[in-house]
Amino acid sequence: MQATTLADQLQRRHPAAVLFDMDGTLVDSEKLWAVALRELAARYGGALSEETRKAIIGTSMADSMRMLHDALGQPERDPAVSAAWINARILELFRTGLSWRPGALALLQAVRDAAIPTALVTSSGRPLVEVALDTLGRDSFDVVVCGDEVEAGKPHPEPYLTAARLLGVPIERCVAIEDSATGVASAVAAGAAVLAVPAEVPLPVTEGVHQLESLTAADLELLAALLDRRSAAR
Structure with a gap:
């Protein structure tokens, strides 16, 4: 044997x-997500806090958008609309290289x-x-x-x-x-x-x-x- x-x-x-x-x-890629989230928050007239950015890490897109809206004091926003914008922007960022x-x-x-x-x-x-x-x-x-x-x-x-x-x-x-x-x-x-x-x-x-x-x-x-x-x- x-x-x-x-x-x-x-x-x-x-x-x-x-x-x-x-x-x-x-x-x-988390840094790229942070870029997109900060840009979206600015479009909505607010700013993404570091606390919210960190809390969003690892969550689903729908949950991420709800968390962002709540943090901005705009819970009435449609998560699907925000998700579509984020997805388009992050695609651009991903194409620059990972x-x-x-x-x-x-x-x-x-x-x-x-x-x-x-x-x-x-x-x-x-x-x-x-x-x-x-x-x-x-x-x-x-x-x-x-x-x-x-x-x-x-x-x-x-x-x-x-x-x-x-x-x-x-x-x-x-x-x-x-x-x-x-x-x-x-x-x-x-x-x-x-x-x-x-x-x-x-x-x-x-x-x-x-x-x-x-x-x-x-x-x-x-x-x-x-x-x-x-x-x-x-």
Whole structure:
């Protein structure tokens, strides 16, 4: 009988899939969203506070617009109208180019090289994601779940449950990678192991959620260990 190698052991411990958030996790796009939101607030005769900008991170488009309107003291505005303006402006900004978050491209490539299924699970709508995929790579993900393709967005578990279902893998054997409290809540509620890498806003310590300062410290062994630790805690 051949001796089991470390590589063989790691292969058996690999996640069934790795589920990646997009904005702030893979690409440094939150700053572009801030630009668009500030411009829209100015069009409405107001200003976007830093508190509101940070609270909006990771929320669905509809919720984001309602939060912006409320912060401006204009709750009567139609979220759909504001969302249409934001979507058009952010498309322009995305086309100017997106930069990868530290360590994100290397980790994504390592996961793909190991033949581990991947999903992109984002609150952004499909038209915007199609532009982002020019940077991320259209063959980087086996499944893409967009915010306008689910009935309930993050922090509801539906986006991550949908990704696991489409991949045909148990969510309990998946690792989700997120940067926002809303996204972390969605992944935890779905039942995935979670790696949190805060981008714009510090995240509270959450039981069972592993935090890193950046994805430069993440590798396949860490992803496998996250599942091992959770199994041992059960």
